[in-house]
Amino acid sequence: MLRVQRCELDLTLLPQPRNHPVGDAPGRIEGACTLHLHNQGRRTVSRVHLLLYRLLRVTGATQDGNRALALRQSVRHLPVRDMPNLYVNRVSLALAEDLGPGQETDLHLRYAGALVGYRELFPYAHDAVHPDIAVLRPESLFYPVVGPLSLEGLRRAWSVPAFRVEVRHPADWTCLLPPARGVRLGDGATAFESADEAPGLHLFAAPYTTARGEGVLVHHRPGHQEWAQAVSSAALFARSTLQRWLGPAPAAGPVEIAEIPPGWGSQHLPGLIAQCGGEGPEQVFRDVAHEVCHFWTPSPCADPHRFCDESIAHYLEDLLVGERAGGGRGDDALLRHAAVLRERPGAVRTPLASAADGADVDIVSRHKGPVALAALERAIGKERMFGLLGSWARDPGAAGADAGAFAHFALRALRDVQAWDIGRFLDDWFFTEQAPFDPDMSPGEALDLSLARYRTAS
Numbered sequence: 001m002l003r004v005q006r007c008e009l010d011l012t013l014l015p016q017p018r019n020h021p022v023g024d025a026p027g028r029i030e031g032a033c034t035l036h037l038h039n040q041g042r043r044t045v046s047r048v049h050l051l052l053y054r055l056l057r058v059t060g061a062t063q064d065g066n067r068a069l070a071l072r073q074s075v076r077h078l079p080v081r082d083m084p085n086l087y088v089n090r091v092s093l094a095l096a097e098d099l100g101p102g103q104e105t106d107l108h109l110r111y112a113g114a115l116v117g118y119r120e121l122f123p124y125a126h127d128a129v130h131p132d133i134a135v136l137r138p139e140s141l142f143y144p145v146v147g148p149l150s151l152e153g154l155r156r157a158w159s160v161p162a163f164r165v166e167v168r169h170p171a172d173w174t175c176l177l178p179p180a181r182g183v184r185l186g187d188g189a190t191a192f193e194s195a196d197e198a199p200g201l202h203l204f205a206a207p208y209t210t211a212r213g214e215g216v217l218v219h220h221r222p223g224h225q226e227w228a229q230a231v232s233s234a235a236l237f238a239r240s241t242l243q244r245w246l247g248p249a250p251a252a253g254p255v256e257i258a259e260i261p262p263g264w265g266s267q268h269l270p271g272l273i274a275q276c277g278g279e280g281p282e283q284v285f286r287d288v289a290h291e292v293c294h295f296w297t298p299s300p301c302a303d304p305h306r307f308c309d310e311s312i313a314h315y316l317e318d319l320l321v322g323e324r325a326g327g328g329r330g331d332d333a334l335l336r337h338a339a340v341l342r343e344r345p346g347a348v349r350t351p352l353a354s355a356a357d358g359a360d361v362d363i364v365s366r367h368k369g370p371v372a373l374a375a376l377e378r379a380i381g382k383e384r385m386f387g388l389l390g391s392w393a394r395d396p397g398a399a400g401a402d403a404g405a406f407a408h409f410a411l412r413a414l415r416d417v418q419a420w421d422i423g424r425f426l427d428d429w430f431f432t433e434q435a436p437f438d439p440d441m442s443p444g445e446a447l448d449l450s451l452a453r454y455r456t457a458s
């Protein structure tokens, strides 16, 4: 098996000037990349397969500095169910010298092209180089990855081990590449270096201004001070409330937020929250609170189990929205989840522990999951619930764990609960294919009826 041990990338962002005669033409990038490869398999390797964004073309490749390599490249369909339009540039390089087991080599590639993201496929991947912002995430494959032609292979492959990235950008822009700290190399260039494995490279660059206060940093775009203020106070409220409820977050450090355009997909990355700007105050609060909740859902791996990641974050987000409005969750949040689940009876029946890669994974994790946690809270009370989630967040076994592991952790933590059969409750919601509650009923009644089954005789 061929492993990338280190990635060095020189990247130039070339946005089109605002008054360009071709109007909205996408900006371009130019890249020069060195991949330090190690053959960890038992077979000699004579050919290397790389994947790149569909519009990026390799213009030259060499091995160990000077030996030019023969290359073939063609835009190929990535065979992923439900994604008929996912195309990538597949690059095949014949090595100048075979790479035996245990041997290492450096591949140098030059590539260039336009980048407009996979907006038709991933709701969050509107990546592009615009006149006033550039957002590039691993899903867009703006850097070459060594991997097979499959989405799973791709997800594994786009995580990078140690890296050094140098970005050239317009002189008045600030460039962010979390979790690495940028070093300004003069006007229009920033360097990043990391010795740790990262779940893919995420790059944000714009004429940002940074607002700082009480451990919260907000990088906002010109004229958006008021938005930055709203974001900052939402982050402070969410962080202090969650600290009070759950105890300290396992990942300490400042909350750092970068503004991205509306509709481009808010995301919590290691070291940075990418937050859509321009939305109303309620939405801003909900989004920021949600992303701050992820400080208590530690997932250092590239592809965390959605229950441990999203169900817990949505459950806490609902509580934070209620707390800000004056306390309690209110039935609003549960009504919202029930309305989504009513349309997808299959999702209501999908056990939380097996929702990791099914078709309904998002609906199950973002709607059934928070309802399950609300039901458990109704049984054991908020204080026990907060104690459970806080200790789970800080448990070494929680990082990268799946929903089944959470259920077993909950069972151990709640073994002294007498009034409820917690084991059967967890079994029905996490492991059994059945509808543990009826989304057609009013949520409060539905949960009471569902819980009645688990009340013990004592």
Ligand SMILES: [Zn+2]
Pocket: 290, 294, 309, 310, 313
């Ligand atoms: Zn989330």
